[in-house]
Amino acid sequence: MEFLSALSPLFFLLIAFGVLVGIIFGSIPGMTATMAVAVCLPLTYALDLTNGLALLLGLYVGGITGGMVPAILLKIPGTPSSITTTFDGYPMAKNGEGERALKIGIVASLFGGVFSAILLFLFAPVLSDFAIKFSYVEKFLIIFLALTVIASLSGNMLMGIFSGILGVWLSLIGTYDISDGGNGEIRLMFDFMEPYLESGFSLLPVLIGLFGLGTVLIEAEKGVKKEISSQSLKMSGQAQFSMSVFKGKLTNLIRSSSIGTFVGMLPGVGGSAASVLAYTQEKNFSRDSSQMGKGAPQGIVASESSNNGLTGGALIPLLSLGIPGDSTTAILIGAFTLQGIQVGPLFIGDNLDTWYTMVFALLVANFVMFAIMFFAIKHIAKVVAVPKYILYPIIIMMCVVGAYAINYGIMFDVWTLFMFGIFGYVAHKVGIEIPPLIIGFILGGSAEIYFVKSLESYGDFMIFFTKSPIAMFLWGLIFMSIAFSIYLHIKGRRQQSSEAET
Amino acid sequence: MSMFEITIPFDQSHLFFPRIITWLLGGLFVLVLMKYARPIMSKYRSGGMTELLDLEEFHKFKFFGTIVLVALYFIMMDVVGSWFPNMGFGFLFVSMPFIFLMGMMYVHEITKATVTKIVIVSLVSPLLAWFVLARLFDITLP
Numbered sequence: 001m002e003f004l005s006a007l008s009p010l011f012f013l014l015i016a017f018g019v020l021v022g023i024i025f026g027s028i029p030g031m032t033a034t035m036a037v038a039v040c041l042p043l044t045y046a047l048d049l050t051n052g053l054a055l056l057l058g059l060y061v062g063g064i065t066g067g068m069v070p071a072i073l074l075k076i077p078g079t080p081s082s083i084t085t086t087f088d089g090y091p092m093a094k095n096g097e098g099e100r101a102l103k104i105g106i107v108a109s110l111f112g113g114v115f116s117a118i119l120l121f122l123f124a125p126v127l128s129d130f131a132i133k134f135s136y137v138e139k140f141l142i143i144f145l146a147l148t149v150i151a152s153l154s155g156n157m158l159m160g161i162f163s164g165i166l167g168v169w170l171s172l173i174g175t176y177d178i179s180d181g182g183n184g185e186i187r188l189m190f191d192f193m194e195p196y197l198e199s200g201f202s203l204l205p206v207l208i209g210l211f212g213l214g215t216v217l218i219e220a221e222k223g224v225k226k227e228i229s230s231q232s233l234k235m236s237g238q239a240q241f242s243m244s245v246f247k248g249k250l251t252n253l254i255r256s257s258s259i260g261t262f263v264g265m266l267p268g269v270g271g272s273a274a275s276v277l278a279y280t281q282e283k284n285f286s287r288d289s290s291q292m293g294k295g296a297p298q299g300i301v302a303s304e305s306s307n308n309g310l311t312g313g314a315l316i317p318l319l320s321l322g323i324p325g326d327s328t329t330a331i332l333i334g335a336f337t338l339q340g341i342q343v344g345p346l347f348i349g350d351n352l353d354t355w356y357t358m359v360f361a362l363l364v365a366n367f368v369m370f371a372i373m374f375f376a377i378k379h380i381a382k383v384v385a386v387p388k389y390i391l392y393p394i395i396i397m398m399c400v401v402g403a404y405a406i407n408y409g410i411m412f413d414v415w416t417l418f419m420f421g422i423f424g425y426v427a428h429k430v431g432i433e434i435p436p437l438i439i440g441f442i443l444g445g446s447a448e449i450y451f452v453k454s455l456e457s458y459g460d461f462m463i464f465f466t467k468s469p470i471a472m473f474l475w476g477l478i479f480m481s482i483a484f485s486i487y488l489h490i491k492g493r494r495q496q497s498s499e500a501e502t
Numbered sequence: 503m504s505m506f507e508i509t510i511p512f513d514q515s516h517l518f519f520p521r522i523i524t525w526l527l528g529g530l531f532v533l534v535l536m537k538y539a540r541p542i543m544s545k546y547r548s549g550g551m552t553e554l555l556d557l558e559e560f561h562k563f564k565f566f567g568t569i570v571l572v573a574l575y576f577i578m579m580d581v582v583g584s585w586f587p588n589m590g591f592g593f594l595f596v597s598m599p600f601i602f603l604m605g606m607m608y609v610h611e612i613t614k615a616t617v618t619k620i621v622i623v624s625l626v627s628p629l630l631a632w633f634v635l636a637r638l639f640d641i642t643l644p
Binding site: 042043045046158159161162165166168169172175176182183184185186187188213216217220221222223224226387388389390392393394396397398400401404405408409411414415418421422429430444447448451452455456459460461462 | 506507508509510512513515516517518519520523524526527530531533534537555556557559560561564565567568569572573575576579580593597600601604605606607608609610616619620623624627628631634635638639640641642643644
């Protein structure tokens, strides 16, 4: 418990601030938890690691939870992961049970968040201990596995793979760094780009561009739709919430939180996969699912506990393997690097205090989220109607700060943000998937080093298969993930053709 | 010597992996083209670019306005910032008109109330961001 003595009141204040800002971002349709973390990054530049973590984790938890507010009140998911909350939340709100639906969601979120934080605490160290024994060969296979998982679970398999490889390609631009054992030569660019791209694209400006400016451009193209007037958000004289609604829903809570945590662990798989899976499982397994989709509390419970389960889940591979579970944790990698911390198998053992602080901050963030949401939900609901013409310019302004200050004042980083903002828009239009792209971008550099170093030291491609039992086990997983994706693909096609016949 | 053996000369090692990835990317691109070329062409023939890229509601003014405004914002920030090095004034003084113009471009009804709101926000938010980040936290701003 030594780490507790290092915590200051500022730590708790920053968590609360982060959660509040996160909720606001989550609540506004078109703004996500990822964006909240990206936009608030510059604030952490001046904080130390502990306090920076407090702010970032608060933003993460708040952002994921806030998504339920417009999902329930307006039938617009505030973040992708709250898509299934709309199924039952909105019908309840229409029946005058908006506040009750929100409070059910808040309690379910708390459960999911705490559940996943506990799993994180239990499993991340085990996984790290295991991963410490990995050599370059196994490390490369882990990354390869991560990329196959992304591809197999993305909406469109071919585009998913293409996007992931494109991300890897983008990450290779620049120098093959001597400090990583490379030869210091520049590749994949023309001569005139060398002064700017010597060390490649910086991760954070790329992410800020994709999620900040990219989103604003997508909205601008649609004409920046007018906000819904706050009139439709009135919540007075409604059905009261009581905890008795959770009677008999413990199985649902545990199942959905587990699904959320597990899906969170898979790299690059968006939050919507978790909540859709939890929702359909509740539909399959519950005794009475006839009301689901028409305003059944159990649907909200499944959706919200699973999407908050994501938070702890996505941190497991991040902290034990250095592989981000989703796009928000991808930004966290950047924030860690900024604080001089390398996440990976050695992280927990070498930074025990930081590790405890993180889990503690995650737990506190969940309870703060609960306190803020539960008692102030009526006021928070009004955020949904904050005009975009005020918000978007401010977001761009914050994006600039984030990109410019990251390497202490390099204007090219701001232009990187600009390029990737436009790229994000184009990608959205032509069907390139951003999450696999980002995971590929983050892992590409390490993949190269592990791959080339393995071959340099063993001189034989077969080493990837024969190095160790762990390597063979990883190949087993890789084949399983490919087989699973092919199975999903065929199943999807059959469903389509049978739907076409009927 | 088996067919799987390989030696990577150190002075060429920076090209080894990028080459594999470039070929892979090219191959995948060809696959994407093969799979989608026909649906794309038929969509293009039936409705042109609008149908193809889902641009029925394309707001030219707001979209290109945003790009131009953001580009100008970045350029001017650098220019003004170089007049007052290390003060963050480039950010402060260029953000104000930027937020005002972008707000005016996005707002749906220009009334006294909305314009007042935009003016206040465009003055206060850069000042606040500048004060907190550049003054309190000593973060480098243009």
